[in-house]
Amino acid sequence: MNHEYLTVTSLNQYIHKKFEKDPYLTKVYVTGELSNWRKRPGHQYFVIKDDKSVLSAVMWKGAFNKVKFEPEEGMKVLITGRVSTFEKSGQYQIYVESMEPDGVGNLYLAYEQLKKKLFSEGLFAPEHKQLIPKYPKKIAVVTSQSGAVIRDIIDAVRKRDNHIQVVLFPAAVQGDGAATEIAQQIEAVNQRSDFDTLIIGRGGGSIEDLWPFNEEIVARAIYNSRVPVISSVGHQTDNTIADLVADVRASTPTQAGVISSPVLSDLIVSLNNANNIMNNSIRNLIRTNQQKLEQLKRSYVFQDPKRLYESYQQQLDILTEKVQVGFKTIINQDVNRFEVLKSNLIAESPKNQIKSNQKQLEYLNTNLINAIKIIHKQKNDKLANEIAALDHLSPLKIMSRGYSLVKDSQGNLIKSVDQVSNKEEIKVDLSDGSIAANITKINQKKV
Template sequence: MHKEGDFLAEEKKYLTISQLNHYVGLKFSKDPYLRQVMVVGEISNFRLRPSHQYFSLKDENAEVSVTMFRNDFARVNFQPENGMKVLVIGDVGLYEGRGQYQIRLTHMEPLGIGALYQAFQQLQTKLNQEGLFNPAYKKPLVRYPKRIAVITSPSGAVIRDIITTVKRRYPIVQLVLFPAVVQGQNAAASLVGRLKEVNARGDFDTIIIGRGGGSLEDLWPFNEEAVAREIFASQIPIISSVGHETDTTLSDLVADVRAATPTAAAELATPVLAEEIMRIQQAQLRLQQAVRNTLAAKQQIYQRLMQSYVFTNPLRIYERQIQQVDFLKQNLQQIFGTGLQNRRAWVDNLSQRLQNQSPLTRIHQGQTNIANLQTRLQMAQKRKIEISQANWQRQIGRLDAVSPLKVMQRGYAYVQKKGQVVHSVAELEVGSQVALQLADGSAQAKITEIKGE
């Protein structure tokens, strides 16, 4: 039989549940292979909680509990759902209270998104280094477009939003839809083909390319390198409207302008017609006012000039000179007498030349020249009319000479049978009634004999 002391000694060799779990927890925490473990699995038992998240990851054969604390879950940029496959990174540990091992997650992303996002970042870096995103290559939009090409799905809400907005803002522009596949394996080739087609036509002012919202996989055709390079190569300005405002694709970065929504794209592509008409009317009013002000200022200058001394009394300009000439003449006569007649004639000549320079003399001379030119013009017009009338009479004479009536006046006639002109004796029969058309009338006759040549 065991004594009571022996039972107490043996009891000290047993571990409590807490001690066991704590020991196993230390093993988990000290194992370097259980830190930052990368696991792929399917979400199960997920229910969104206000703080920390507790759910499970499973595959076909097993399941593990996971925990994600509030700070780590705040960095997740998608909404987890049951059945969603995810890629997770975390530390494996033991929840000692239940003796259950679990993964404390520090990162989680949907399966497949990671590879696409990495490809997106790599291609974005490559195109950026080549300068495809450089603002210097961005083409300005045409302010008043006549034709806009829309490359999108014909059945989506994008084209309806664009049509509605354009009709409201700028109904005089022509919208042309180029239907394209915007999702799936054939989407990139379809988009590139439509871009080439629009640029080859060359009769569009703006291109709008885009689609509605969706997942990264749905929007991926607009991240294809071929589509981005074709947008960059376009000679026509392009507005990109892909997904929602929070979505950003390589097409948005390469395009000349990015719009958050299809409605915003239509607003960027077109002005408001009513506002433009009002702006034109205001400019017209300003121009009219400026012209009126200019004319008024010029009219004032004209009135001042017409009221000036030069125009009101043009002869007064020469009065002083004439008086001076007369004074000199008198002085010459008094000093030199009759022996200076030649000098006086010279002075008279200067006086006459001075008078000839008067504006009135030039005006009279100009009026005489105008009258002579008018006379010459009238004579030339009369001569032209006479020549035209003579030519007309000659043409009438020529037409009259070849007139069939002239021929008939020389004794010729033509024969009609039952209202039809007879061209040959083969059309006649003995006894036939015919009508003879002469220059001054007609006569009825009967065929009594037919002779051929």
């Protein structure tokens, strides 16, 4: 019986095509718990499981970027996707197209997760809130150019102070890409230095409509804004992440315009009141100083100015006299001290010391000369004795009595006939000279 054997690759390809063509597997809805979850920077690979089974899952990067919440290990989720195989291993798996939390809204969960994250980082902390300027010149508004928000803000500001300039920075406030536009416009406002206040907002709507203001990119743009931010998103009952991060939250766009601008008429009244208070204070100060001036004019200082310095003149005379007396006392003390030092110096004059030292020097010089003479005589006597003793022991003295010294040609003293040979030249030293001779005969004593 003949069989046609398939390769592993062919079999896997066949099974893969079966899965791809099965209409029941092109769109499936699965619920289960996330397992082996570890968020990766690109595509996600994980497992869906229940009490009895597990299912491998793959979610491509583009699909995962649309997930609004942060998946966690063990979280129960609702998944939509298609089932197919991975040809290389033959393993079947679900390719996830969308994912939502089971039992709680996707956007609500994402909202709570981001809220918790930003709170832990301190983005909602009161110490980071900036004060809204009381008297702005220019207000920036980031919102849709076609909505009613910008008109409500402009109307509210102009009713209070029509000198304030309101500038629109248009941005989409709902839909894909809206969060990025809003963040970019907030940054654009901060790149300029002529805005005092920034208002962001939109009208009411569902959580999906308001979602761009719950995005992390918008929250961080508000937090990093150097221009104080007023958030006016939705209605009073709506609470967005932008409201929590902003420096001030307004319930409506109109209220945002009210918060950002003073009432010009109230300001004028306040300035007039302040002006009146200042004028009254100046008049009272002038009146008080005029009274003080009149009192000073009537004082003895202005009536008889000499009396002002009479006591000082007398005090100057007293001090001058004390200074003169003090100088005289110091001079007398110095003169007396000088005389004492002069007497001591005369008594300790070096002349007497010099004379005494000269006498001592003469005495020592005489003793030195005498000592030298005695030593010289002793040395001469000793030298004469040593010369006499040396002369007595001198070989010349002995040689003068007929003795001589016989030496060979090298100058060695000859003491025995064994040291010479016939015809050898020798030298004979006498007391008055020397003789050169040759040996002609050697006679040796017999023992």
